[in-house]
Amino acid sequence: MGKARKPIQIVILFLIVLLGGYAISSSVFGGDGKPQEGGKAPNFELLGLDGATHTLEEFRGKSVVLNFWGSWCAPCVKEMPALQAQWEKWKDQGVVVLGVNVGEDQMTVDNFVKLVDIDFPVVMDKGRDAVRSYGVSPLPTTFFINTKGRVDSIHIGQLDLNSLDEQIGKLVGP
Amino acid sequence: MSKHEPLISNTKCECGHQNPVGTVLCEACGKPLDEKEENASGNLEMRYDGVARRSQRVSPGVIDKVWNFFSSVKIAIYLIVLTLLGAMLGTIFPQESTFLNIDASTYYEQTYGTAGNIYYRLGLSHTYESWWFVTLLVMIGASLVICSLDRVLPLYKALTRQKIRKHRQFLTRQKLTLNTEVEGEPEEWVARIVQPLKKKGYRVRTEGGALLAEKHRFSRWGPYVIHIGLIIFLLAVLARGLPGLNMDQHLAFPQGETVKIPDTSMYLKNEKFTVEFYSEEEMPEEFRGKKVLPKLYETKAVLYECTADCSDPSKEPQLAEVARHDIQVNSPLSYQGMKAYQFDYDLTPVLRSVQPDLVNASTGESYGKFRLDMKNPQRSFKAGPYTLELKEKYMDFGLNEEGRPVSTSPYPNAPAFLFLIRGPDLPAEGQQYFYFPKQVDKERFQQEAINDKLGGGTRFLELEVGSMTDVDFSESTTYLNIRVDRAMPFVWIGAAIVMLGLILGFYWQHRRIWLIVEGGQLVLGGHTNKNWFGFRRELVSILEQVDMTVDDKSLDNGGGMA
Structure with missing residues (x-):
C-alpha cells in the first residue's frame, strides 16, 4: 500500500489540476465564446454574391479584413469607398477584404454593391450565423484577421x- | 499536524504489530500507543479507529504538502464558509445572466446608482462565473476527493482487519464499558452470548474467551457516499460548459416561417400563435375594467431536422418533420433533450408579400396580378403586355442626409419598390414607378407625387391591391426559449447518491462490542458512532438474556454525548 500511495496522489492531484484548470480558465478566457483580440477567428460558411460558398478557411495564409455591414447602416455605406481603395492597394500582397452582409436578401446586396461600386468579395449572412459566432452587435464591425487565422484587432x-x-x-x- | 513528531519514534506495539507513524491506537490490539494517551484515563480517541490518516504520515514533500492542505477538514470548512460568503455577494443585485438584452456596463449604474456601478466594476454582476468563485468550487472539489481518500482507505483497512482480542485497556477505556465477575468456563460463557447478539443483527466472531460483535458497518461509508455524490454533482455542473451539453437561447419565430435553431440541425416552424385573454365576465369583479389577464399563450410548433444540404448555403436544406407540439406555458415541445418553452410574443403584423394588380387608371382595365415578396422577390414580372423590372427595393423606406432614398432598417416596416415598366404606349426606355404596398406609406411618402414626377404627364398605369386576400402577412411573432441541458441527468444522479449517503449515515449506526472473559472476569467495551442511549439499552437487553442484570447508566464510562 505504501508503494502505491505516491503515484495515486500524483494521479489524483493531476486530475484535479486538469479539471480545475479547465473550469477556471474557461471562466477567465472562455466567457461567451466570442472571439477576442489574439483569439482564433471562428470559421464560417456563407453564400457569396458570386453564387459560390465561401469559408474563412479558404483564405488561410492571407490577411483578412472582415467587415460586417448592412445597406441600411449609414456608417457602413460611408466606409465602403475606403475599403475598396484598400482592397485595390493590398490585394496583390495577400490581403483579402471580405464584406459580410448581415441578413439582407440578394437583391438588396446586389444593388448596394453596384451603387457604392465595390468589387471586393461579399458574402451574405442570411441566418446571422457569423454575426452570432463573431459576437457582432453594432454595425459596422471590422475584424482584422492575420495569416494564422487569429484576430489581430477588432x-x-x-x-x-x-x-x-x-x-x-x-x-x-x- | 502542528505537533512535531520525534525524529525516530517507536511505533511497534507490545503485541508485536508495527504501526505507521501517527497511529493513536495500535492497529491490531487497540492499545493506546502514545505514552500520554496510555496513562490518561478518559475515553479513547476512536476516530478512524485510531489509525493514522494518510496526511499524518511523515516526510512532507511538495505533493504531500498540497495533499495535507486539502485533506484538512478545517480547510474544507473555511472553503465552504468562503464560498457561502461569496455566493451571498451574488445575491445583492440581479446577475447579468438573468437579463436578455441589457448593456451591463450602464444598466447597473442607471438602476442602482453608485452602488450598482461598484457592483458591476467589481465583477459581482457575474459572481458565479468569476474566476475566484470557480476557484473556490474547484478547491472544495479537491478537498472532497482528498479528504475522502485520506480517510476512507485507512478506515476501510482498520475495519476489515479487526482483531477479535483487544488490549484490556482498549476495552476499559471505551465510552461504554463493563467490568464484572462471571462464572463458568470463558469459552462457554462466550458461546452463550453469541445467540442473543445474532438475534439483534450482530455479526459475531469469537476467539477462545474473546468476542467481537459488530453490526451496520455500512453506515460508516455514508459520508463517503455523500462525497461521491457531490463530486458527480460538481463534475456535471462543470461539464455543462462543454460544447453541445448546454444551450439556452431565446429566438423569434414569425408566424408561418421556418427558422433555423443556431448550433443545431433543427428548424422550428411556428404555424400559429394564439394569445387569449380572460373576458370581463370571467374575471372577478375587482379586476373588471382594470386588468388584462392572459388566459392562454399557445404556439403551434413543428420541429424539423435537416437531413441533407444542411450547411451548404447555396442550397435549400432538406427538412424532415420530427416533432409537433402545441407549446403552452409549462408545456414545452420536447425532442431528444431539446425543449422549446413559450417565452414571449409580439402581435405586430409583419408584411410578407402582396399581389398587386397592374391597372390602367384611365380605363380601369386590369392587366393581371403578380406576387411580390418582401424578401427575395423576383426581379421581373409580367402583367398583360407589360413587363415590370424590379430595380430597387427598400425594406424601411427613408431618405438619407443627401436626400437619396435608402432603407433605414432591414425590417419590412415601410417597404418600397421601384419598378421600370415597359410596354405599349410607354417610352421606349420604360417608365419608372414607385410602389408602396402599405397604404399608410403611400400617403406618408406621397407615392402619387413621386410617380407623377418620374413618369411625367403620360402616366396611366397603377399598381393596386384589390382585396385583403392578396396580402400575406405574419400576424404575430412568438418568442421561444430553446434549451438543452444534457448534464442535468448527472446532476440528479449526483443528488440521488448524496441522498443515499445521508440515509446510510443518519438511519443506521455502526455498533461494536468487544469482550474478553478471563479468570472469572468479564471485560466488555462497546463503541458506536451515534445514539449511545439506544446502544446501551440494546446491550442491557442482550445481557439480560444471559441472566445478567445491568443498569444501563452503569455502562456509561463518561464522556457525555449519551
Whole structure:
C-alpha cells in the first residue's frame, strides 16, 4: 500500500489540476465564446454574391479584413469607398477584404454593391450565423484577421480611414 | 499536524504489530500507543479507529504538502464558509445572466446608482462565473476527493482487519464499558452470548474467551457516499460548459416561417400563435375594467431536422418533420433533450408579400396580378403586355442626409419598390414607378407625387391591391426559449447518491462490542458512532438474556454525548 500511495496522489492531484484548470480558465478566457483580440477567428460558411460558398478557411495564409455591414447602416455605406481603395492597394500582397452582409436578401446586396461600386468579395449572412459566432452587435464591425487565422484587432463602428492603411500594413507584417 | 513528531519514534506495539507513524491506537490490539494517551484515563480517541490518516504520515514533500492542505477538514470548512460568503455577494443585485438584452456596463449604474456601478466594476454582476468563485468550487472539489481518500482507505483497512482480542485497556477505556465477575468456563460463557447478539443483527466472531460483535458497518461509508455524490454533482455542473451539453437561447419565430435553431440541425416552424385573454365576465369583479389577464399563450410548433444540404448555403436544406407540439406555458415541445418553452410574443403584423394588380387608371382595365415578396422577390414580372423590372427595393423606406432614398432598417416596416415598366404606349426606355404596398406609406411618402414626377404627364398605369386576400402577412411573432441541458441527468444522479449517503449515515449506526472473559472476569467495551442511549439499552437487553442484570447508566464510562 505504501508503494502505491505516491503515484495515486500524483494521479489524483493531476486530475484535479486538469479539471480545475479547465473550469477556471474557461471562466477567465472562455466567457461567451466570442472571439477576442489574439483569439482564433471562428470559421464560417456563407453564400457569396458570386453564387459560390465561401469559408474563412479558404483564405488561410492571407490577411483578412472582415467587415460586417448592412445597406441600411449609414456608417457602413460611408466606409465602403475606403475599403475598396484598400482592397485595390493590398490585394496583390495577400490581403483579402471580405464584406459580410448581415441578413439582407440578394437583391438588396446586389444593388448596394453596384451603387457604392465595390468589387471586393461579399458574402451574405442570411441566418446571422457569423454575426452570432463573431459576437457582432453594432454595425459596422471590422475584424482584422492575420495569416494564422487569429484576430489581430477588432474595430467596432466606422473605421478610422486614416489609420486603416496602417492597420492593414501591420497585419501584413514588416 | 502542528505537533512535531520525534525524529525516530517507536511505533511497534507490545503485541508485536508495527504501526505507521501517527497511529493513536495500535492497529491490531487497540492499545493506546502514545505514552500520554496510555496513562490518561478518559475515553479513547476512536476516530478512524485510531489509525493514522494518510496526511499524518511523515516526510512532507511538495505533493504531500498540497495533499495535507486539502485533506484538512478545517480547510474544507473555511472553503465552504468562503464560498457561502461569496455566493451571498451574488445575491445583492440581479446577475447579468438573468437579463436578455441589457448593456451591463450602464444598466447597473442607471438602476442602482453608485452602488450598482461598484457592483458591476467589481465583477459581482457575474459572481458565479468569476474566476475566484470557480476557484473556490474547484478547491472544495479537491478537498472532497482528498479528504475522502485520506480517510476512507485507512478506515476501510482498520475495519476489515479487526482483531477479535483487544488490549484490556482498549476495552476499559471505551465510552461504554463493563467490568464484572462471571462464572463458568470463558469459552462457554462466550458461546452463550453469541445467540442473543445474532438475534439483534450482530455479526459475531469469537476467539477462545474473546468476542467481537459488530453490526451496520455500512453506515460508516455514508459520508463517503455523500462525497461521491457531490463530486458527480460538481463534475456535471462543470461539464455543462462543454460544447453541445448546454444551450439556452431565446429566438423569434414569425408566424408561418421556418427558422433555423443556431448550433443545431433543427428548424422550428411556428404555424400559429394564439394569445387569449380572460373576458370581463370571467374575471372577478375587482379586476373588471382594470386588468388584462392572459388566459392562454399557445404556439403551434413543428420541429424539423435537416437531413441533407444542411450547411451548404447555396442550397435549400432538406427538412424532415420530427416533432409537433402545441407549446403552452409549462408545456414545452420536447425532442431528444431539446425543449422549446413559450417565452414571449409580439402581435405586430409583419408584411410578407402582396399581389398587386397592374391597372390602367384611365380605363380601369386590369392587366393581371403578380406576387411580390418582401424578401427575395423576383426581379421581373409580367402583367398583360407589360413587363415590370424590379430595380430597387427598400425594406424601411427613408431618405438619407443627401436626400437619396435608402432603407433605414432591414425590417419590412415601410417597404418600397421601384419598378421600370415597359410596354405599349410607354417610352421606349420604360417608365419608372414607385410602389408602396402599405397604404399608410403611400400617403406618408406621397407615392402619387413621386410617380407623377418620374413618369411625367403620360402616366396611366397603377399598381393596386384589390382585396385583403392578396396580402400575406405574419400576424404575430412568438418568442421561444430553446434549451438543452444534457448534464442535468448527472446532476440528479449526483443528488440521488448524496441522498443515499445521508440515509446510510443518519438511519443506521455502526455498533461494536468487544469482550474478553478471563479468570472469572468479564471485560466488555462497546463503541458506536451515534445514539449511545439506544446502544446501551440494546446491550442491557442482550445481557439480560444471559441472566445478567445491568443498569444501563452503569455502562456509561463518561464522556457525555449519551
